[in-house]
Amino acid sequence: MHVTKAARPGVPMPIRNLSLATPFVVLALVIAGFTLTPVWIQRHSAQVREPAFAALASSVRDLGELVEVRTQLHRAIVARAEDGDAGDQEGALRDLRAAFTRYAAAQSAPPAQLAAALGRFERDAPGTDAREARRSAERLGTLLMDELAAGTRRAGAASGRLEEIRSRSLRLVNALNLLWASLALVGGLVAAVLVRRHQRVVERLRLVEQTRASELEQFAGRVAHDILSPLASVSPGLQVLSRKLDGDSAAHRAVAAIRRSLDRVSMIVDELLRFARSGAQPVPGERADISRVLESARDDLAPDAEQRGVTLQFEAAPQVEVACGEGAMLVVIHNLVRNAIKYIGDGPRRLVVTRAVVAAQSVRLSVQDSGPGLPAGMEQAVFAPYVRAPGTHAPGIGLGLATVKRIVESRRGRVGVWSDPRKGATFWVDLPLARRV
The missing domain is CATH 1.10.287 (Helix Hairpins)
Known part of the structure; x- marks a missing residue:
């Protein structure tokens, strides 16, 4: 995978x-x-x-x-x-x-x-x-x-x-x-010699990670800026179209759905811009209702899954808030689910299941697919920037999971993956619960 x-x-x-x-x-x-x-x-x-x-x-x-x-x-x-x-x-x-x-x-x-x-x-x-x-x-x-x-x-x-x-x-x-x-x-x-050498290697790796993180943030900013300009012209066009569709309730519902999707895209773009400008640092006191975010993500992702012949299943989510902004949560969920859809393979069973489970002080969000899974030993490497499956023709440059890792860890969360060639891969993130106000 x-x-x-x-x-x-x-x-x-x-x-x-x-x-x-x-x-x-x-x-x-x-x-x-x-x-x-x-x-x-x-x-x-x-x-x-x-x-x-x-x-x-x-x-x-x-x-x-x-x-x-x-x-x-x-x-x-x-x-x-x-x-x-x-x-x-x-x-x-x-x-x-x-x-x-x-x-x-x-x-x-x-x-x-x-x-x-x-x-x-x-x-x-x-x-x-x-x-x-x-x-x-x-x-x-x-x-x-x-x-x-x-x-x-x-x-x-x-x-x-x-x-x-x-x-x-x-x-x-x-x-x-x-x-x-x-x-x-x-x-x-x-x-002593080996420890000093190991420290130098660790320091070099830390600098490389910092450089990659900086590149990732700059890239996110460029992508968000490039997306924001076309969006600015789409919204007025929808308003004009809505006025010309008087009496057509089905068309009005379609335009309303498009407007909601555009609002979520705008939210994601704003989050990417903020992600780039702040060095992935979270906004103090940010919070998001996990159930509402998953519902929004399901509406956004369902057409792509249907087009690729993948069954997309979102299990009922608990009514809790996590210490993460709604835009950042949408970025995380979109990347995980799109990644599962993209690499699910050509097997007879094409299913992606998203679920959220509450633990003592955190919420675990997991995305499980029925694809071929990961090669052995690659569980950590998949979260590095620019990681791509060799020979894959799927679009992308290998920054989705790296963005997920950067956003989640900046909120003091964790990311990981379980993989079984017979059962597929399950990517998960742990995010702390938001403090009660």
């Missing part, structure tokens, strides 16, 4: 929006990185530290058990040296064997040398040969000291491993924080 003219050259809109959003995505990732890095480092370090912690705990436990074995060995030696009761010596040997059993149970490989030395000491200690008993005790004590030294080295290695893990984790945290900070700096600089 209403297809925009060729797009401006430049970067496609999706790519431009993506490039504008990229630095902000980077900043979001940086923030997520700063937030998640400590959590990840903590979990990673815990996984790496777990074996070292286990080794350290095992070494400390083994050292404790070895110290207990050595303590019990000292008791057994003292009990034999004092030549005490045989029961005391047997008890000391049992405690020594129990301490060694606990230590051996915790080892992955049985301590064979310690077991052999302990067995020899248990055999020689109760005997009468003090020299053999002493050699057995020294042998067991030396092995215990060697085992204690090995356990101390294992504990030291585990502790060193933990310190290495802590240092490496700290270096990793610092490196990642530096990376995130660098990305944040780069992202911030790119964002």
Whole structure:
């Protein structure tokens, strides 16, 4: 239906929006990185530290058990040296064997040398040969000291491993924080550049829109001036014709209808002139009865619709006033309905429905047609000046919908369109209700 003219050259809109959003995505990732890095480092370090912690705990436990074995060995030696009761010596040997059993149970490989030395000491200690008993005790004590030294080295290695893990984790945290900070700096600089570039583009577009609006207002003024001159000569001619038709009531009714239409055309022309002179700014306190305006528009537009074979339907309108002049409302309705009639296509069902619905603080006026609808993505472009359907032979230069948008938005209203290839297009405007006086 209403297809925009060729797009401006430049970067496609999706790519431009993506490039504008990229630095902000980077900043979001940086923030997520700063937030998640400590959590990840903590979990990673815990996984790496777990074996070292286990080794350290095992070494400390083994050292404790070895110290207990050595303590019990000292008791057994003292009990034999004092030549005490045989029961005391047997008890000391049992405690020594129990301490060694606990230590051996915790080892992955049985301590064979310690077991052999302990067995020899248990055999020689109760005997009468003090020299053999002493050699057995020294042998067991030396092995215990060697085992204690090995356990101390294992504990030291585990502790060193933990310190290495802590240092490496700290270096990793610092490196990642530096990376995130660098990305944040780069992202911030790119964002600043893109935002400034976007602001310049927006400013250029604003200037273009202002220029187009000015051109639109100047064009409306020229058109209104060109129409006003012929109208000035038509009205006296109607008066002369009316005097010469005495007694012909049908002719008088036709002349009266023509005069009413001319009055509405004059109102529209006056509104276009005022639109051009005031820069589309509304007159303070202006108001229009929406029901009366729609009725006038229906009388004006019905002949054109009938000539084109289009059924024109105006639903009953509410008795409310909108904050918009009657001439401006006629301009809006005429443009919307004529636009629907012009582009309705050649389908079997050719219907244009106009309705007005009251909301809380506004009135929504909609014009729905049964045509082919709009191409996808063109809902905003159709309201730009000089938009025309490519290849269309319908008369016009593409300023109707732009004029509608300019008039409605200057009254703090809104314009829009819904489109469905199966149901046609529905153009709508929202205008605020007039304040009660």
